[in-house]
Amino acid sequence: MDHTRRGALAGGAFALSVATAGCLDFAAGDGPQGPEGTPATLTCEDDEFVRLDRPFEDSVTETLVETGETTVELSTEGATETYGQSLRLVLRNTGNAPAATLGESAYSLQRETAEGWLDVRGSTSGEGVELPRAEASLGTSSAYSWDVTLTESGIADAVDGVDLAVCPPLGDGTYRFVYWGLVDAPPIGAEFELVG
Secondary structure: OOOOHHHHHHHHHHHHHHHHHHHHHHHHOOOOOOOOOOOOOOOOOOOOOEEOOOOOOOOOEEOEEEOOOOEEEEEEOOOEEEOOOEEEEEEEEOOOOOEEEOOOOOEEEEEEEOOEEEEOEEEOOOOOOOOOOOOEEEOOOOEEEEEEEOOHHHHHOOOOOOOOEEOOOOOOEEEEEEEOOEOOOOOEEEEEEEEO
16 A cells, blocks of 8 residues: 555544544534523523513413313423433323313423523514414323424424524523413423433
8 A cells, every 4th residue: 555645644634623523513512502500581682582471370280280171191201301302291181071272382381580480482573473372172091292302493493383483592400391271270381400
């Protein structure tokens, strides 16, 4: 095999570029880049960003809720989720009668702040938006299920037909998924810790 100085230099440069590519990707930030812990509030640098309003007044019930006719349970895989992984949740009618709902998109994804729970999503159009609501019935032994990728784009793209964004970026801290679409019942939620 014929080795030349030019070939050795080219091979060394290629090996160096491969070795540093992973470092550059890590330095560029593949993990959560937002505020850590419990921030005072959620602040967005985009002046056109309008955060989703909280569409419910009642306090959030955890795991199990009684409607007028039946029982509904919200379950999740764990209490700690990793940035970039999927948050999997199931809302199941475990009772003996159908549950009236406002459809699968009637949920909030909130972050705990010093001023309370705030939705991480909003519109970048300068105007507020509402999530789609459609009267539906969750039959006995039926369920709604969500599989939301825990990245800014994954959360923003989880609701079809609505142009949403997440701002500021996600950071390590306490979050909760709240389904507020049960008619004649309080919202039901599940808290989780997001880690990098």
